[in-house]
Amino acid sequence: MTIHEIRQAYFDMLLEKEHVILSSSSLLPENDPTTLFTGSGMQPMVPYLLGQDHPSGKRIANAQKCFRAVDIEEVGDNRHTTFFEMLGNWSLGDYFKKEQIVWVFDFLVHTIGLNPKQLYVSVFSGDDGIGIPRDEEAVVLWQERFGGVGVDAKAVDNVEKDGLQGGRICYYDEKENWWSRAGTPEHMPVGEPGGPDSEIFWDFGKEHEIHEQSKWKDQQCHPACDCGRFMEIGNNVFMAYRKTAEGFVELDKKNIDFGGGLERIAAACNGNPDVFSTDVFTGARNMLTNLSGKVYGANEKETFAFRVILDHVRAAVFLIGDGALPSNKDQGYFTRRLVRRAIRFARDLGINTQFCGEVAVQYITEYTEAYPQLHAQEGVILDVLRQEETKFRKTLDGGMKEFGKLLKGFTIALERTGKHITEISGKQAFRLYDTYGFPLEMTQELANEHGLVVDTKGFDSAFLQHKNTSRSASEKKFKGGLADTSDMSIKYHTATHLLHIALKRVLGDHVEQKGSNITPDRLRFDFTHSEKMTDDQKKEIERIINAAIEKNYPITFLEMSVEEAKKQGAIGLFGETYGDIVKVYTVGEPNAKAEGDPEASAFSKEICGGPHVERTGLLGHFRIKKEESSSAGIRRIKAILE
Numbered sequence: 001m002t003i004h005e006i007r008q009a010y011f012d013m014l015l016e017k018e019h020v021i022l023s024s025s026s027l028l029p030e031n032d033p034t035t036l037f038t039g040s041g042m043q044p045m046v047p048y049l050l051g052q053d054h055p056s057g058k059r060i061a062n063a064q065k066c067f068r069a070v071d072i073e074e075v076g077d078n079r080h081t082t083f084f085e086m087l088g089n090w091s092l093g094d095y096f097k098k099e100q101i102v103w104v105f106d107f108l109v110h111t112i113g114l115n116p117k118q119l120y121v122s123v124f125s126g127d128d129g130i131g132i133p134r135d136e137e138a139v140v141l142w143q144e145r146f147g148g149v150g151v152d153a154k155a156v157d158n159v160e161k162d163g164l165q166g167g168r169i170c171y172y173d174e175k176e177n178w179w180s181r182a183g184t185p186e187h188m189p190v191g192e193p194g195g196p197d198s199e200i201f202w203d204f205g206k207e208h209e210i211h212e213q214s215k216w217k218d219q220q221c222h223p224a225c226d227c228g229r230f231m232e233i234g235n236n237v238f239m240a241y242r243k244t245a246e247g248f249v250e251l252d253k254k255n256i257d258f259g260g261g262l263e264r265i266a267a268a269c270n271g272n273p274d275v276f277s278t279d280v281f282t283g284a285r286n287m288l289t290n291l292s293g294k295v296y297g298a299n300e301k302e303t304f305a306f307r308v309i310l311d312h313v314r315a316a317v318f319l320i321g322d323g324a325l326p327s328n329k330d331q332g333y334f335t336r337r338l339v340r341r342a343i344r345f346a347r348d349l350g351i352n353t354q355f356c357g358e359v360a361v362q363y364i365t366e367y368t369e370a371y372p373q374l375h376a377q378e379g380v381i382l383d384v385l386r387q388e389e390t391k392f393r394k395t396l397d398g399g400m401k402e403f404g405k406l407l408k409g410f411t412i413a414l415e416r417t418g419k420h421i422t423e424i425s426g427k428q429a430f431r432l433y434d435t436y437g438f439p440l441e442m443t444q445e446l447a448n449e450h451g452l453v454v455d456t457k458g459f460d461s462a463f464l465q466h467k468n469t470s471r472s473a474s475e476k477k478f479k480g481g482l483a484d485t486s487d488m489s490i491k492y493h494t495a496t497h498l499l500h501i502a503l504k505r506v507l508g509d510h511v512e513q514k515g516s517n518i519t520p521d522r523l524r525f526d527f528t529h530s531e532k533m534t535d536d537q538k539k540e541i542e543r544i545i546n547a548a549i550e551k552n553y554p555i556t557f558l559e560m561s562v563e564e565a566k567k568q569g570a571i572g573l574f575g576e577t578y579g580d581i582v583k584v585y586t587v588g589e590p591n592a593k594a595e596g597d598p599e600a601s602a603f604s605k606e607i608c609g610g611p612h613v614e615r616t617g618l619l620g621h622f623r624i625k626k627e628e629s630s631s632a633g634i635r636r637i638k639a640i641l642e
Contacts, residue, residue: 001112002279003085003266004370007063010087010260013107017099019089020056024065024371027322028331030582030609036331037067041088041259042237046181047609048092049239049255050193055559055581058094063087063262065318065371069334072341075311076304078274079231082338083315085262087234093253097138100236100256104200105145108234114268116149118203120223120230124178124196125157125171130185130248132241134171135196142169142198159222176224179237179257188243193251195241199223200234200260202268210273233268234260276307283362284310291358292349305348312342313359313385320381321374326388339388343396347442354393356385399436403446410452422451426458433459434466488520491619491641494555494612495545496525497587498622499637500571501604502544503527506537513571514634522625522640529635533627545622548587548603552617557585557610565607572607582607587616 001009011021025044027037038044041064048054064086074080091100108114121142126134139155146153146168156167164170171177174184180194188194201223204210211217214227223230237257241248266278276285276296285296288306296306316338319331326336339356346355360382368375406428410421424447432438444454496516503511507529515526533541559581565572570584588602603616613619620641630636 001266001269003262006112006266006269007085007087007262007370009111010063010107011061013103013111014059014061014089017059017103019059019061022056022060022062024062024085027065027067027319028324030607036334037069038064039066039068040064041066041086042090042257045088045090045257049090049257051253054092058092059090060092061087061089063370065322067315067319067334072334072337076307077228078276078307079228079264079267081263081275081311081315083311083318084264087258087260087262087265089256089258091256093255096240096254096256097236097238098141100238100258101138101141101198102145104234104236104258104260105142108200108265109145109149112265112269114202116146116151118205118268119146120168120170120201120203122170122172122177122199122201122223123155124198125173127174127185132185132196132248135177135198135238138196138198138238139169160220160224163220164222170223172224179235179239185243185248190243190245193239193242193255195237195239195254197235197237199232200236201230202233202264203230204271204273205229228273231264231267231273232261233264234258276310280363280366281310281314283366284313284359287359287362288349288351288355291353291355292346292351294349302349305345308345309342309349309359312338313356314363316342316356316385317360317363317374317381318371320384321371321377325384336388339385340392340395343389343392344438344442354386354389356389357382360385395436396438399432399438402432402436403438403443407450422453424452424454426455426460426462429454429456429459430462430466433463486520488641489518490611491613492518492520492523493610494587494616495619495622495639495641496523497585497604497606497608497612498545498548498616498619499523499525499541499639500527500606501587502541502548503529504571505544506540507533514630522638525637525639526630526634527637528633530633532629533635538624538627542622542624549616549619549622551603552615553588553603554615555585555587555612557583557608557612559583565605568605570605570607583609585610585612 015021025038029035029038029043035043041062042049044064045060054060065083066086067083069082071080071082075082108119109116123138123142124132124135126132143153143155151168153168154166155169155171156165157171159165159167159170177197177199178184178194179197180188180192182188182192185194206229208229210229211221211225211227216225216227219225221227221229235258239255239257240251242251263275263278263280267273267275270278285306288309289295294302297303316335319335319338324331324335326332326339328336342356364374364378364381374381406424414420424443429440429443432443433440440454440456440459447454496518500511500513510528512528513525514528517524562582565582565584568584572582584605585608586602587604622639623642624637624639626638628636
């Protein structure tokens with residue numbers, strides 16, 4: 001089956017089970033300042049898994065576009081991708097384990113035809129310390145399904161130490177088979193829901209000796225092993241508990257969260273562990289072959305390059321389509337990194353001319369039916385890719401010149417000191433990598449041509465140091481939005497809504513929010529405006545906001561379609577890709593029209609994910625501490641509540 005056939009079969013199955021099929025949310029999270037990208041199907045569902053009523057009911061499903069930046073360096077093997085689709089279904093206080101396990105098993109085995117003898121599952125082994133039992137209920141349910149198709153499904157413990165032991169259902173502890181937003185139970189804050197999960201794995205077969213040829217060959221092979229013999233294709237989360245100060249208690253309304261990697265399921269259908277051999281990559285793969293004259297799978301180095309390019313161009317197409325244009329910060333930083341990395345690896349295939357646009361066209365065509373917005377934005381996507389490729393090729397040219405300078409320096413050192421330098425240091429190699437985009441392999445090849453070697457250990461050390469520094473900086477930089485959900489942070493978040501409408505009143509309707517950062521100590525708000533604000537303007541802003549605070553407006557929200565939000569005059573970035581349903585927070589009477597209507601009693605209406613205080617009177621006194629330029633055409637206000 002093709003990827004598109006599997007996706008549709010999944011939808012058809014769940015429509016029969018009375019699910020509402022939602023369209024995919026944007027890769028750029030809407031009103032979620034805590035993360036840069038949508039990285040799972042569950043992510044847009046978090047408010048509803050935590051107790052909010054979903055406007056579409058209790059049974060929801062979709063295929064969610066996902067991007068995980070953490071996987072960039074992992075791409076190149078046969079199963080890692082940065083962009084992927086996640087099939088998902090959710091029960092919000094409706095059905096639970098029995099229905100979920102039956103349905104997902106029947107879908108995999110009876111609908112798309114996977115061999116049940118190659119399916120393995122994991123379950124939670126329990127934790128007596130927190131009072132959560134072994135998930136024997138899930139074991140019995142899985143055994144019933146396997147038994148129904150003539151497959152023995154023995155449950156076993158300690159597979160990491162003792163191997164499979166003839167088992168098919170494997171018990172793992174909370175590190176493998178527990179889900180919460182905070183991770184394992186000990187890291188969960190009081191009030192946080194979570195629960196055991198049951199993962200589904202596909203076995204590509206012992207006969208291929210995948211494990212024996214891996215770096216884990218001296219360890220026991222089991223479903224959660226990283227060798228590649230087993231591939232996780234789905235995960236059933238049974239959200240059944242809430243953490244309290246005294247321990248864990250069962251939820252009154254238990255939820256199901258299922259996520260299945262579409263490309264991985266397709267790989268299982270094909271019986272091929274290489275996800276890049278699935279049908280959605282065929283057109284792009286053939287295009288690369290035409291451009292390079294190289295054949296996918298012919299040798300390890302070139303196959304690695306094929307995979308990097310195939311993944312990175314596809315991810316860039318979807319990111320640009322959702323508005324993440326290449327830049328040096330935030331989401332755009334990763335789009336740029338993907339494109340540049342693809343260009344670097346294209347050299348390994350002998351491609352030295354522009355190719356990104358030609359490969360991108362293959363993906364746009366492939367996904368036209370599933371994601372028609374890509375076709376609608378084809379011109380923009382291709383223009384952006386071609387511009388970015390042109391820029392970076394100049395950078396690579398600069399790197400070659402830098403390498404020439406390095407060689408000249410070695411020659412000068414020989415002439416002046418008689419010292420024959422035979423090694424490019426790790427720091428020098430890393431500078432070529434970091435500044436000019438040279439992969440280590442390229443530097444090594446060039447060095448070899450000149451009788452030199454490269455200090456690879458020094459490079460690895462410099463790379464690790466850079467990675468740790470970048471991770472630390474990224475955590476600080478990209479935290480964005482609310483630093484936490486403390487009372488003060490929530491107050492400051494509410495204050496940004498008042499500030500936004502006040503800026504529009506004083507400066508004009510051209511004002512649009514371009515970013516915010518909130519801590520318990522202050523708010524920072526970026527907005528479009530080309531001129532420095534006058535003192536009178538700042539005073540008027542403060543007056544308007546403090547007047548709204550004194551009126552003690554109620555703050556409420558309603559869920560509605562984007563079109564209805566527009567009709568009501570809600571503030572929103574309507575060039576962005578919103579989901580089918582959005583939250584509109586109103587400061588003032590919830591049934592009134594937005595500010596600007598002469599008869600309006602609402603102070604503002606704005607699309608937002610929350611949270612907010614119940615009334616403006618809780619905020620205190622608003623005062624602007626600083627107004628300054630953020631970038632060209634963007635101003636920044638820092639303010640406090642006293």
